[in-house]
Structures are given as C-alpha cells and as structure tokens.
Amino acid sequence: MVHKRSLRLLVKQLERLIMQYISFALLFHPAAYQPGEACAAVAEGGTSSAATLLLCRACGHELAVGTDINFVPSRLALSSRNDTSIGGRRINVQLFENPHGHQFEVITFRKANVTQHWPANKHFSWFPGFSWTAATCPRCKTHLGWAFQPTDWPDTITENRFEESEHTFLALITQRLLREDFASSLLVTPQSFKS
Numbered sequence: 001m002v003h004k005r006s007l008r009l010l011v012k013q014l015e016r017l018i019m020q021y022i023s024f025a026l027l028f029h030p031a032a033y034q035p036g037e038a039c040a041a042v043a044e045g046g047t048s049s050a051a052t053l054l055l056c057r058a059c060g061h062e063l064a065v066g067t068d069i070n071f072v073p074s075r076l077a078l079s080s081r082n083d084t085s086i087g088g089r090r091i092n093v094q095l096f097e098n099p100h101g102h103q104f105e106v107i108t109f110r111k112a113n114v115t116q117h118w119p120a121n122k123h124f125s126w127f128p129g130f131s132w133t134a135a136t137c138p139r140c141k142t143h144l145g146w147a148f149q150p151t152d153w154p155d156t157i158t159e160n161r162f163e164e165s166e167h168t169f170l171a172l173i174t175q176r177l178l179r180e181d182f183a184s185s186l187l188v189t190p191q192s193f194k195s
C-alpha cells in the first residue's frame, strides 16, 4: 500500500517546485515584452490626480492608485528617470536588466492588488537585501512585475504580513500598466452618437 502521507508530501514538494519554476520563467522569459513600446502608465498625457487608477493593461483590472507609488531607489538600476504625468507628482521610473538581457522599466509601489507567488527567491534580486516573488494580475494572470520582501524573512509568508509591513514593496512594469483616465478617454462616446 502506498503511504498516503508520503504521497501528499511528494505532491506538496512538486507544487512548490512548479511554482518556483513559474516565478523563474516569468522573470527570465517575459511573454509580451516590447522594448520600444511607449510607457502607457506614465507617458500618455492628460490631466490626472494623485488618485489616478492604474489598471492592468491586458484586462483593465484595478491594480493601484497614484498614491500607492513609493520610490525605492536601487543602485542596481541601469538608469532612473522622472516622469510627472501622474497627478503632477514626480514619479521615478527605473530601468533594470535580468541575467538574460531583458530590460524592464518599473515603478515601485507600497502596495498593489496583484497575486504573489511565494516562495520568494533570494537570487538575482534588483534590490539588495530583498527577495522577490513574481506578481501577476489577479484576473488575467499577466505577469505585471515583482514583489519584494526582506531577505531575512521566511521565503513564504502570508498576504497579510506582506501588506501590513512597511518593509515590503512592488516593482511593476510600466508597459503592462494603463492609466484609468487614459482608458476612459478611449471609451468616450462620440458626440454624433448622443441624442
């Protein structure tokens, strides 16, 4: 008779391995990365407020508001630039490169409505002292960026612990975000269709 307990353990280990592989694959093989693409989240003009909603560009799911943005500088960034189109605030956009040569422009957030994939990985972190997990869209599963937690924390923590700590943050890929006011400007009914 197969030992149920060891089978369950094996399945658990397998699940853990698969999740690790997915996080790793997401970091190194971004599906939809287009280096030349304009930054939709911060560069598409128009007036906005600090409460500007930031959406998943792929499905429109609400991810964060402008006030969730919080600059976390990294000495590993290839470059850093300012952008002022979210609520007139200065938003720092940093450029990073992963070990496979893929570059990502990211904005750092205090919190965001994303799905995280623990256990966290200590290797190849863009923020020294922090481990990362992949962060995906809760609705369409698009890879949106990474979440960071202190390296000396356990690899797997609860969502609550992540959210409540001041030592955690996220780096979301600018090209995968869309500003809500830009999205609604796409949906404005032309004058001629109104009665």
Ligand SMILES: [Zn+2]
Pocket (backbone or CB within 6 Å): 056, 057, 058, 059, 060, 061, 137, 138, 139, 140, 141, 142
């Ligand atoms: Zn989405």
